[in-house]
Amino acid sequence: MRTLILGGGGMVGQKLARHIVANGLNGQQVDITLHDIAFPPDPIAGATQINGSIADVGTLEALAKTKPDVIFHLASIVSGEAEADFAKGWAINMHPTWALLEALRAEHEADPSYRPRIVFTSSIAVFGGPYPDKISDDFLSAPQTSYGAQKSICETLISDFSRKGFIDGISIRLPTICVRPGKPNAAASSFFSGIIREPLNRQEAILPVADTTRHWHASPRSATGFLTHAATLDTDLLQNRRALNLPGVSCTVAEQIEALRDIAGNDMVKLIKPQPDPVIQKIVEGWPRNFAPERALALGFKAESSFKEIIQVYLDDDLKRLT
Amino acid sequence: MRTLILGGGGMVGQKLARHIVANGLNGQQVDITLHDIAFPPDPIAGATQINGSIADVGTLEALAKTKPDVIFHLASIVSGEAEADFAKGWAINMHPTWALLEALRAEHEADPSYRPRIVFTSSIAVFGGPYPDKISDDFLSAPQTSYGAQKSICETLISDFSRKGFIDGISIRLPTICVRPGKPNAAASSFFSGIIREPLNRQEAILPVADTTRHWHASPRSATGFLTHAATLDTDLLQNRRALNLPGVSCTVAEQIEALRDIAGNDMVKLIKPQPDPVIQKIVEGWPRNFAPERALALGFKAESSFKEIIQVYLDDDLKRLT
16 A cells, blocks of 8 residues: 655654554555655654655656555645745645646546545634634635635645545644644744643743633644544545544633643743733634534544643653653 | 726626626726627627637736726636536636736735725535525535536635735625526526526427426626626625625526416416436536525625516516517
C-alpha cells in the first residue's frame, strides 16, 4: 500500500508518518512518502522525504504518477500568513489542490481502476459567525478569513471530483489542535497551546485574549486518529457530504487554565501572563465555540472528552520526550 | 456610471440590459457594455456588444481596465453541459471568475478608490439533499452537480475578495427562472418553462417528471429586479454573508399545470404530454423544493407570490411580443 503525505514535514504530518510507520494503515504495511518545503532535522526511518513546494505543478504530476493509494493532503500556510499575504494564501492553499486533483483525474482516466483516497485536512475556519450555541452538521460555511475560504473551496473541489468518481475524497474539519509541541507558530491560535506548553516547560506564556474565550480543541494524537480513520472509512457512508465536522472539546480559556492547575499546580499557572492583544482577540472572537458533530461521531471519529485529557496527551506523547 | 454585463447575450442578460437602457440604475444614467460568446440577431440600441469567451483572460483584464462601476457576472454554461463536459464546466464556470477577480484586484491596487460592485448570479444548485422542509438562510451548501460546485466556489471567492476590500460583491442564488421565452435549452430545468410556454404557443410540451415534483421559481422579470436591487443595495447590511437565497414561489408541477388551466383553459393543458425521463427525474429530485429566504426579504428582494402571477409575467412581457 502506497501512501503520500503532502505537508509531511509539519507537526501533524510527522506524527501521522511515525504512527503509520509503526502501525501500518488498516492492518496493512505501508510504503510512505512525505512531501514538504522543509523537514525537521531527524528524518523518520522508513519514510521517504521529498523536498519541494506544493505549488510546483510538475512535482504534483510526478507524485500522481506514482499512484498512491492514500494521499493525506495537509499542506498549507497558516491562517495568519494567508491573511497577511493574500496572493501567497491562494497560491499555496487553493491552486495546488486544483492541480493535484487534475493530475489524479488524468491518472484515473488513463487507468479507471485508479481512484485514490484523499484525506484533506480542512478546518473549522470554514465557519463564520453569527453562530448557534452548537454548530450542527448542516450549518453553512461562511468563512471570515482567506484561510477558511481556501479550505472551503478545496472541500468543494474534492467533493465534486469524488462525486464524479475520479478520486475518493474526504475533508475533515480539524478542531484547533492543542497542545502542539515545540515553538509557537504564526497561527492566531498558537497561544492556546502556548499557555499550557510553556508553563509545563517552566517558561512564561502570554495570554492575548480574555479567559472567557470559548473554543474547540483536540489533541495531536486525536488528529492522527482522525486522519487514519478517514483514510480507511467506507466513504459510501458519507452519502455525498464529504466534509465533516469532527469531535472535540469545547472549553473556555479559564477552564483550560483550571485543568492545568489540577494537573500541574498553581505555580505553573502563575507563569501565564495576561497581555491583551486586540488583533488576536478580534480574530479569535470570529471563531466557532462549540459543535454537535453527530455525523462524525456516528462514523466512529473520536476525540478527548475533557481538556485535562488533552493536557495528559501532551505529557505522555511530547513532554516526556523533551525532558 | 459604467456597467458591464458578462453573459450579456443570454436571456436574463438581455432583459437586464434592456431594463437598464430604459431605466438607468438607481436613477443614474448608465453606459452599458455586454460581453458574451454570442448575441441574439437584434442588438440592443444604446448598449455596446463585445464578442468573446469568458475564458479569455486577456479580455477580462482589458475589461477590468475600463473600471466598470457595476459588473453583472451572469456568464456560465448550464448545469447539463457542465455535468456532461467536466473540464469545460470548470474552465467556463469557475476559472474565469478567479481571473476576473485578480484583474479587478490589480486595478484596485493601482487605484485604491476603485472597488466595483459585482453581482454574481449564483444558483440554488449550490444546495444538495437531504433537505429540511424549507431551506433556511444558514443551511449548508453541499452541491450535487459540478455546476453547483462551481457556483459555490465563485461565491466563496467573491466573498473573500470583498472582505479584503478589493471589490464589493454579492452573490444571488436565483430560483429556477420560469417562464423562459424562446426555445428549450440544455438545462435539466428547461421543461419547467416548456410545459407553460409551449401550450401558450399552441405547441405540445413534454413533461419528463412526476407532477408531484416540487420546485422553486421566479420570473425573468423578478430576475431583472433581483439583479438591479443587488447592484444598488447597501452591502454593509449583508454583514459578511454575501451569498443570498432569494425569494420565489414553491409549487408542484401539478400546481403549475392548474395555474395554466386557470389562465388559459383545459385545451392548453391537454398539450402537455407526460413522458417520464428517469435521468431528468433523478437530477430534479436532488434539487431544493422550498426556502425561507428571510434575509433577502428583509433586504427588499421581491418575487411573485403565486405561479399564476409568474405565468402572467410571461404573457405580459414575452408572449405579446411573439404574437
